[in-house]
Amino acid sequence: MKTIFKTMLVTSLRDKITMFYSVIFPVALLIGLGYYFDNPAYTPRLLTGVIALSSLFWGVSGIAFQVHWQRSRGVYKLLKLTPFPTISFIFLMTAARTLLGILINLAVLGTGVIFFDMAVTIGAVLGTMGMMFIGILCFTCLGFLISNFAGNEAQINMISNLFFFPMIFGADTFYSLKSAPEWVSTMGGLFPFGYYVHGIRSVLGISSESPLASIMVLLIYTAVLLILAVLTFKWEANANGQIQMKKAKKRQRAVV
Amino acid sequence: MTNILMEAHGLMKQYGTRTVVNGVSMKVYENEILAIIGPNGAGKSTTLEMILGLRKQDAGEVYYWNKDFQKEVGIQLQATPFFPGLTAFENLQLFAAFYKKKLSKQLGIELLSLCGLRDVMKTEGSRLSGGQQKRLAIAVALVHNPKVVFLDEPTAALDPKSRREIHQLLTELHRRGTTVVFTSHDMDEVAKLSHRVMMIDQGAVITEGDAKELCEIHGVQNLEELYLHLTVGGNEQ
Numbered sequence: 001m002k003t004i005f006k007t008m009l010v011t012s013l014r015d016k017i018t019m020f021y022s023v024i025f026p027v028a029l030l031i032g033l034g035y036y037f038d039n040p041a042y043t044p045r046l047l048t049g050v051i052a053l054s055s056l057f058w059g060v061s062g063i064a065f066q067v068h069w070q071r072s073r074g075v076y077k078l079l080k081l082t083p084f085p086t087i088s089f090i091f092l093m094t095a096a097r098t099l100l101g102i103l104i105n106l107a108v109l110g111t112g113v114i115f116f117d118m119a120v121t122i123g124a125v126l127g128t129m130g131m132m133f134i135g136i137l138c139f140t141c142l143g144f145l146i147s148n149f150a151g152n153e154a155q156i157n158m159i160s161n162l163f164f165f166p167m168i169f170g171a172d173t174f175y176s177l178k179s180a181p182e183w184v185s186t187m188g189g190l191f192p193f194g195y196y197v198h199g200i201r202s203v204l205g206i207s208s209e210s211p212l213a214s215i216m217v218l219l220i221y222t223a224v225l226l227i228l229a230v231l232t233f234k235w236e237a238n239a240n241g242q243i244q245m246k247k248a249k250k251r252q253r254a255v256v
Numbered sequence: 257m258t259n260i261l262m263e264a265h266g267l268m269k270q271y272g273t274r275t276v277v278n279g280v281s282m283k284v285y286e287n288e289i290l291a292i293i294g295p296n297g298a299g300k301s302t303t304l305e306m307i308l309g310l311r312k313q314d315a316g317e318v319y320y321w322n323k324d325f326q327k328e329v330g331i332q333l334q335a336t337p338f339f340p341g342l343t344a345f346e347n348l349q350l351f352a353a354f355y356k357k358k359l360s361k362q363l364g365i366e367l368l369s370l371c372g373l374r375d376v377m378k379t380e381g382s383r384l385s386g387g388q389q390k391r392l393a394i395a396v397a398l399v400h401n402p403k404v405v406f407l408d409e410p411t412a413a414l415d416p417k418s419r420r421e422i423h424q425l426l427t428e429l430h431r432r433g434t435t436v437v438f439t440s441h442d443m444d445e446v447a448k449l450s451h452r453v454m455m456i457d458q459g460a461v462i463t464e465g466d467a468k469e470l471c472e473i474h475g476v477q478n479l480e481e482l483y484l485h486l487t488v489g490g491n492e493q
Contacts, residue, residue, distance in 0.1 A: 003353040007339070007346065014341030074335040077310055078396075081331055082354040089354075235310075 004089065008096035018062065026054040026108045034116050044206040047112040049173040051105050052197045055132060058101045059139025060146065060163070063094070064156045067147040072237035080235060087230075094140050101136040102129055120204065127203030131211065134218045135196040141225035142192075148232040167193035192221040259286035260321065261404050261435055264307050267316035269299075269459075276302050277313070278459035284404065289426065289436045291450035293443070293479075295487050299459040300439045301334075304406055327355065330397035330405040334412065336389045337396070338381030344368060344392050345377040348399050355400035370428065371395040372421055387418025394425060404435040411442060423449060443480040453479070457487045 013019060030050045034043055070076060079086045109128060112118040120128075142163065150156040170188020171177075177185045188194045199214030201207040262284040269277040277299040284290055292300050305311040307318050308331060322328060338347050345364050352359035359367075368377050371391040376384060381392055390410055397405050410426070411419045419442070426436055426449055440446050446453055447467045454464040463470055463486060467479050476482045 001353075003349060003358070007342065007350045007353075010346070011339045011341045069340070070337075072335070073337045074333045075337045075339075077333060078331065078337050078351075079354060080310060081308060081326055081329065082351075083327055083356055084354040 001088075001092065004084075005092045005096055008093045009100065012062075012097060012100055022054070022058055022062075022104050023107055026050050026104070027111050030108060030111050031115055034112075040116075043112070043116045044118065044201070044204070045174065047109070047116070047118060048197060048200045048204065048206060051108050051128075051132070051200055052135070052173060052193065053168070054105055054108055055101060055135050055196065056139050056164070056167070056193060058097070058104060059136045060143040060160055061156075062101075063097060063140045063143035064147040064150065064160065065153065066093070066097075067144060068150060068153065068156060068237065071147070071234065074236075076235045086235075090144075094137070097140060098133060098136045102132045105132050105136075124204050127211070128200060131196070131199045131203050131215070134215060134222065135192075135199070138192050138196070138218050138222040138225065141222055141229050144229035145225055145232065148229060148234055151237075163191065167191040170194065171197055173197050192218055195221075260284070261286050262307060262321070262325075263319045264303075265317050267303060267306050267318070268314045269302050269306060269311070270314055276459050277306065279316070280456065280459070280461055281316075282307075282454060282461065282464070284435060284437055285452075286403075287430065287433055287435055288451045289430050289438070289449055290452045290454060291446040292437065292439045292454050292456060293441070293446055293483065294456035296441075298456045298487075300456050301408060303456065304408060304437075304439065308406060327400065328403040330400065330402035332390075332393045332397040332405070332407045332410060334408050336381075336393045338389070338392065340380075340382055342381055343378050344373055344381055344384065344388075344395075347381045347392065348395060351396045352399045357400055359399065367395050367398060370398075371425055385418070387414050387421060390414060390418070390422060391425065394422070398429070398434075402434070404437065405429065407436065407438040409439050409441070411440065411445060419445065443478070443483055447479045455483065455486060462486050 030047060033046055037043075037046065076086055079089055106125075106129070109120065109125070113120055146156060146159045146163070150159050166187050170184055170191065171194030172185075173193075177188070195214040195217045198207065198209065199211045199218065202209055202211035202214065260283050263282075265281050267277050267280040268275070280299070280303050282303075292303070294300050302311060306313045306316075308329065309318075309326070339350060342350065345361075345368065348364050348367065349359045365374060365377065368374050371394055373384075373388060373391055373395060376388060381389070384392060394405070394407065394410060397407070407426075411422050414422070423445060426438070429436055450467065452465060453467045453470065455462050463482075471478060471482055474482055474485060476485055
């Protein structure tokens with residue numbers, strides 16, 4: 001277990017390009033926009049928004065591409081032949097990525113503290129880590145689900161966007177939705193992202209609402225997404241690809 | 257070649273109305289090299305996957321010498337399942353962990369040396385050449401010291417030098433007592449390496465036995481002629 005967990009950390013850490021963008025992009029975004037707006041009242045919203053976006057992309061896209069790659073290379077097929085349960089491997093991989101995701105977002109939080117004098121207590125940091133854990137886990141389950149339905153990398157992007165757009169535009173992450181039509185916030189309420197944003201704000205003391213409701217909703221989303229991901233899990237990568245090829249062949253025949 | 261390690265009876269597999277495997281029965285004897293040959297789409301890989309438990313058969317039975325056989329079976333699939341960012345040695349360590357074994361550096365080096373990969377043990381798996389990747393995939397299949405290894409086209413798309421290195425590796429594995437079952441399209445390699453040949457076409461076993469004896473029985477010069485003589489695709493040619 002220890003070797004596998006360590007190896008999963010190493011394989012993510014050695015992906016220099018992903019790590020660079022996962023750390024540098026949110027930090028640079030926070031510093032750049034923070035200085036551009038130069039508004040102490042807005043900085044907390046900006047900070048929580050960047051943490052939430054970073055968690056979302058790390059959880060959903062990161063795991064979806066990783067699972068797709070492993071599936072297409074026959075890793076799960078091989079695992080079926082070993083005494084090591086595939087579910088344990090997936091759990092360890094998720095745990096390693098969740099740990100890294102928390103560390104990345106702590107770096108973003110640290111940037112807020114250093115550059116924008118955000119006052120954060122130890123209790124708030126611990127609470128934020130707990131919230132990040134639940135949030136990244138939830139988004140990771142969504143990433144798994146997406147990878148189960150996507151036949152190739154392009155489909156991962158397309159399906160991810162189906163979730164990203166309503167989640168990002170339907171939540172009051174960077175701006176208030178008070179002037180937006182009601183359906184926008186109703187749509188946002190159907191997805192876990194807005195609850196994560198509110199939860200982070202609560203544990204950091206940026207809003208006065210209790211984080212419990214957000215935690216409960218996120219846990220329900222996590223459980224549902226996990227069950228769906230397990231039910232739709234595929235050992236091999238060929239299913240969708242084959243369907244696509246068959247459809248393409250049929251179309252070719254029709255054209256001829 | 258007396259002990260039977262694996263025995264399959266009447267394996268059947270259908271996808272919709274298409275029968276991919278149609279009543280395949282086969283045996284694998286201890287310490288033999290068995291080659292499974294046949295045209296593309298003949299049902300070789302599906303048969304392998306069914307006997308390994310990767311695919312459920314519609315009918316038929318598979319028996320192993322041991323109920324806990326998976327711990328003593330190694331497999332190399334056509335795709336190379338190396339984790340990005342991990343060296344050849346780290347990949348081996350990871351797969352050893354999947355078999356709940358801790359691979360010491362010494363054992364790892366021994367295995368990599370056996371597979372001719374000692375010099376590239378610190379090279380990332382995905383940066384190895386095609387031949388080296390195939391050998392690393394075989395090393396992964398051997399990491400838990402299995403009694404029998406199943407290799408799916410171990411020399412496909414390799415240059416003659418890499419092919420020869422894999423031939424030497426298979427011969428060495430046999431010398432060390434490992435049973436080898438492999439699929440191939442290279443009739444020269446099959447004739448050179450295998451003790452027994454099993455030819456599959458249209459989902460059924462059409463002949464099996466010693467390559468030389470089979471050629472004599474059918475009055476052909478070599479295995480390639482036998483292949484062309486017996487298989488449907490071959491007859492069309």
